[in-house]
Amino acid sequence: MLQTINQVPKQVLLEFYNLNKLQVQYLYDVLDSDIDILYRVLYNIKRPELIDKLIDELKYQNQQQGLLKSMTYGNLKELKNFLKQRVSYEKLINSLEKLNIEEEKQKLQALEVQERPIVQQDSKFLELPPYIHLLIMDFLDPYSLHTNRLVCLKMNEIFNNPQISDKFYQKFCKALFDQIEIKPTIISPFEKTRKYINENLHLYEQQLQLINEINQNPSQTIWNNWGNAQEQIINYQELRLQYQSHKDMYDQQLRLNYCGIYAMKEYYIKYGEAQFQQSSAPCYRVDFFRYIRFWRDGTFTMFISSKKLTKQEIIEYFQYPEIAIIPKQGNQKQMQFEECFLRGEYRIVIDEVHVIAARQSTTFSYIYKIKNYKNKHPGNVLLLQSGQMHTLGDNYRQDIVDNSKKKHFVYKHLEEFRQELHDELHGWKNVVY
């Protein structure tokens, strides 16, 4: 049962807002509701961790644990009498002051043991002439060049040499904007559509039928059908003519990020049926999430889920371009799991990303606009501009997107994906150099 308690005045609680209310109340009661002594104690306690030390010290001073467990303010009077016999308040405050002295000593020791910065005379490596550092930096990839630059001031000066800095940015720009040759061993994501095209040619639009007879490359037929011939796809050699230096290209040109995922939250409204003796029908708002990862090949994977994915799940699903196989699930769940994935191709056209994906008998195409939002990370927002859908047997394309709602993807960077950029199987070496 709670007793009437002398509550701690609000001024004290506001001053020491870091501390737990119950702990302060406990101290206030143990110290016979003396505000002066409370202030003396609390000024010596600078962090809430020390209150726990205080309580542990009281434990070690031969006290019964049963009394300390009765922290519900039921048996406070007995506690106070018990403590008065054993502990004097001055000793408490002295012990607290000793704790703070030890901490200050450790801080002073940490300040003395600072590392001396590297001076040029210490290492003969830094005394070498700059054209040798040029040779060394020629051999390095852009990521290790960046870490090399941060070592000391002299390396930063060597890096700012226009010969090296231009090559550094040139390597990055080539890795980002240059086209990579796709290996023939990789299975294109349009093989399923290829089967349906060849089996049901009579249902397709007449244009596709003709084009498919000429060239049996399904990706090219689909791009020719869905895209414009006048669009300028990003090419490194064309960009080189637009910008004066590679550094301008690296800073100003909008680009996609490959070392993470883009995530979006969407909703749609679902109408239910009215129950008996109800005049109105219910409507529900259903939220779902989309996750995209773009690959350097020109392909992408999208995952649609009703729940928000954790970090480990994202790493499992988006580690490789192929759809992940999770052996814990059974066969039926694996089939349902694969239906949530979309595999397709994308192309970058100046500001926008054109995306096409095919699943069974439908093809989806979206157009996203790249934006640098709040200067946090270049290309961290993708705005949804338009989207269309086409099913087998139809002569029209259906618009999916309402322009009234502004939907956007937000980028999340994951460091675990960086090692795959150096992997041999997926041909990511071109990204490094």
Place this chain on the structure above:
Amino acid sequence: MQFISQDDLTFNINNKALKYCTKVSNTNLEVIKFAGINSNILRKVIQYCEIHQDDVSIPQISRPFKSNLIYDIVNFKDANFITSIDFQEISQIIQAAELLGIDTLVDLSCVYIALKIRGKSSEKIKLLFKANKPQTDEEDQRQRDIDDSAKGQRIQIFD
């Protein structure tokens, strides 16, 4: 030919090994003194020339690198040669190779340094650049005086 080092030690070289030292091979001299090179380092530079005595030509190193090991990029002999040298002495070997005009040694040592830097954080690279041997201030000053006096006269010729 004979080379004399900073510590007044003499080393003999064949004419076959001299073909890589481009700055020195065309002259008809017999004895040359290098006041800026230590004896340990001269010995190793001459060892490199004698390894490639019988080779017609040394192939150039291709970029990008295939892997992080030197044995995949360079010949087996070169890789053994460089891994036997301390990391702190490589900067002195580069200076010696410049004086003599051996371009392939310079490329080799730069590749070795680049492979050590590659893939590491900036704090670990700082530990690489620091001198590990505890030298007293007097020894540092002595070495610096010798190097400063030798900058004016790097090569002395005795006929």
